[in-house]
Amino acid sequence: MINKLVIENLKHRPARTLLSVLAIGVEVTLVLTLVGLSHGMLDDFEKRSRGVGADVIIRPPGSSVFSMSTAPMSDKLVPFFASQPNVAQAIGVITHTLPGLFGSVTGIDLASFNTMSGGFRFLEGGPFRKDDDVIVDEYYARQGKHQVGKWIELANRKWQICGIVESGKMSRLFVQLPVLQDLSGNKGKLSQIYLRVNGRANVDPLVKQLRETPSLKDYQIYSLEEFTSLISINNVPWLTPFIRVIVGIAVIVGFIVVFLSMYTAVLERTREIGILKSLGASPALIVNLLARETTLLAILGSGAGIGFSYGTRWLIQTLVPASLQQAIVYEWWPIAAGIAVAGALVGALYPGFKAARQDAIQALAYE
Amino acid sequence: MSASPIIRIRDLRKTYRTGDVEVHALRGVDLDIPRGEFVAIVGPSGSGKSTLFHILGGLTGPTAGTIHIDGKDLLGLTDAQRTEMRKSTVGFVFQKYNLLPTLTAEGNIEIARYISGRNGGWDSQFRQILDLLGISGRLHHKPRAMSGGEQQRVAIARALVNHPAILLADEPTGNLDTENSNAVLGILRDLNHRAGQTILMITHNPEAAAFADRVIRMRDGRIEA
């Protein structure tokens, strides 16, 4: 019965109900999109890291998972690693960080990179033919509406697209290794070395052995499993506080909307609340009614927000597939809904208190 | 048992204080109402009639005096007990119907039942009351789809659904035309005669007062002899 009254009250003011649900929906979408972006981008990074086909990754001293310090390793290390027992192949790449959202361009030796990774799948065009050729992945091409033969500018230089490849192998932009080494003033230097190992069982002993080699003391040597396990939200230093700030803002917005919505509802229902009290309703029952209405608004809003997050994902996939990836993170649905309900209930606290204290007689006396 | 009055009021006083201003709404009311009586209360505006009802219904507390309803001392009750008493002992009917606009007639009656903590279907006694009120066919309408007379009859049904010992009706016909007034008054009298319902009714209309067994006059917060 009490639920019927709550639902009828919501139906009675459809515009208010709709706006409240929308506002809470935006709150929930904000949280889900942000979390989805974090997960999506990390998942994509992990997928591309695996796409290289390596079993061991070696990075220079002082680098971290997400920051690639530019090329301080000598390329003389490659033959050294290749000569280690059980190493089937060793390749080196150089990474040049780009301003903006596209991350980086990677310098590779196409033939050995293809051997390790299983080979690019060209959707259009083909391998490098001249020094200023660049291979781009499908997302980069789609986002910039690029075609083979087109000239693009990267790192203060013009490059011509020679091929468009399927995404999923380390980077979105590839040029030839010596060209990028020259361009960035890192002749003979590498930023990452990848090893392929004969037999899975030999990976961990090899990593252990390399780590114990005195001359490699400060190098960062990971098996691919270790490396990908480091790809998590907790390892991106600014991400967790950033998520907290955005969630905080979302909660405040939700709180204000619900506060206003319930406050006006209580003012508008002065008479109704008086009637309920004259029928013997206790203050607790009045608060209970408002709490149910608020919770229902927040749950409807959460549903809307989950729907909207599919919309933002579609927008991102359509407009900026190379820069951003948004995952749908189901574990965060109840969390985001919980945040919305809690914020809304706090917003309903003062209006509920006001309603509970309201004088029944005066409410009924208003003509 | 029937000898003891259902309502016994002694030296009841109520003073409203708004800032520095004191309004003495009740200045010493003594009143006994026997069980099963239909009483009309008349008197000029501001004489304290509604205030008396609100105290009887537990919506506000008195400043001084004693009230016994059904032998229970109203002032000796805790807040929770008073709320409890209001649910089961008193039913209110107001001049302005005061139905919840978002609920149907049936919903309005049901919510009163819900608040009193009862559930399950309506008993046969209440179904007879509905027949008497003549609103059985209007139960699925919302208040704005009903005439004033119909709304007031729904309000009476709502006041009676928990079988209260006392029905308090504050100018129940104040907003109704003569025809609807007479219908509602006839219903109140029938309820009183057939079901023995104790009824207190405030009215400004002498014709309405004539439906009651007894007429009590109030002036300046007291009962006139």
Ligand SMILES: Nc1ncnc2c1ncn2[C@@H]1O[C@H](COP(=O)(O)OP(=O)(O)OP(=O)(O)O)[C@@H](O)[C@H]1O
């Ligand atoms: N909540 C209140 N605060 C202050 N004064 C009040 C309040 N309620 C009633 N009064 C005052 O108490 C007096 C008695 O009011 P009450 O409503 O009981 O009169 P009444 O006999 O019902 O009048 P009417 O016939 O106009 O309904 C009036 O002077 C009124 O202004």
Ligand SMILES: [Mg+2]
């Ligand atoms: Mg009055």
